[in-house]
Amino acid sequence: MHKNEEMYGESIEFYDIAALPHSNVNESILKKFARMTDMNEGVIVDIGAGTGRNIMELAKYTPTKELIALEPSKYMRISFMTRLVDNQEMQKKITLLPLSIEEYNFEEKISGILCMGVLGHLNENQRLYLWNTLEYNLQSNVPVLIEILDKRFLSMNKGKRISVSYQGRLRYESYINDIKKIDSNKWEWMIAYKVFDKDKLINRIESPMYWTYNSIESILEELHDIHFRGVKLSESLLLAKKI
Known part of the structure; x- marks a missing residue:
């Protein structure tokens, strides 16, 4: 990954408050994604969960699901944990792991994947490793919600x-x-x-x-090559499923 970790140490105070006006994921999209995960057994995994905003919002619409948040940055996890300790319900539903996607073992069934704002941190080889990891470990029809840079x-x-x-x-x-x-x-x-x-x-x-930066169209093409079917939701969001 790009070396953004040191930057987070000073800027973590500003991360959520500066990002708030530019959130690309609205309630209707998360509700639709939640309904899709309900059709599958297993946990929902958030790859690069950051400060937890997306997965905690999603958790509101998935009352029966356990959620796994992967976040290798210690600064992001500190902010995430602050959110969790103030919300006992979320604290019971969400497990925050100090892992990257390369370190996660995929021992459990997966019902959905969040991949929000992660791709920009990856070079081409790391991105293709991510796709191949998902292709190998996900069952058919498991939804993957992906956000890229606008x-x-x-x-x-x-x-x-x-x-x-x-x-x-x-x-x-x-x-x-x-x-x-x-x-x-x-x-x-x-x-x-x-x-x-x-x-x-x-x-x-x-x-x-x-x-x-990789365009939605190029990401959809990469996913198609490994047997995922995807649809463009906006200039920065796409939804994919393994065929």
């Missing part, structure tokens, strides 16, 4: 503010300070996070973010 982020102007959110009297803003292509489909962003108390800047952090 293509619009590749053409944003430097200095553009990409989010603004509020926490009490504080205003959290994030900006793209720089963006450059470093390989055929690899990109580097320099993200600036700023915190204001009214108009006074009280905190500022710059963090690099490295990302590999």
Whole structure:
């Protein structure tokens, strides 16, 4: 994976509050995905669960399912665990494991896979390893919900503010300070996070973010090659099933 782990140490405070306005997964999509998992036996696995937002939201619509969250980043897990300890119901339903997909053993039956915002951290060989792992371990008709980077982020102007959110009297803003292509489909962003108390800047952090971009169409083609049928839900979401 790209070395984003050190970046999370400083920016984890901003991760959820900055991402909130750009969530691509709405309630209707998660409910549809939940209904699809109900048709299969087994646990739901979230690959690269991050701070837990997606899987905890999904858990609301899957009352009979156990959920497994895989998250190798210790910073992400700290944020995730904070969410879990404040919600006893979720704490009973969700198991958070400090593992990557390469380390997970797939000993249990799987009824659904979440793969949200993970592909950009993988190079081509790692991505193909992921597909082959799913093809080998999943039964037919197990749904896989996949989120990729929205293509619009590749053409944003430097200095553009990409989010603004509020926490009490504080205003959290994030900006793209720089963006450059470093390989055929690899990109580097320099993200600036700023915190204001009214108009006074009280905190500022710059963090690099490295990302590999692959279009929905190219991902669907890769999945088709390993016998998955997929459908494009939006410019950044697709749903696939093993045939």
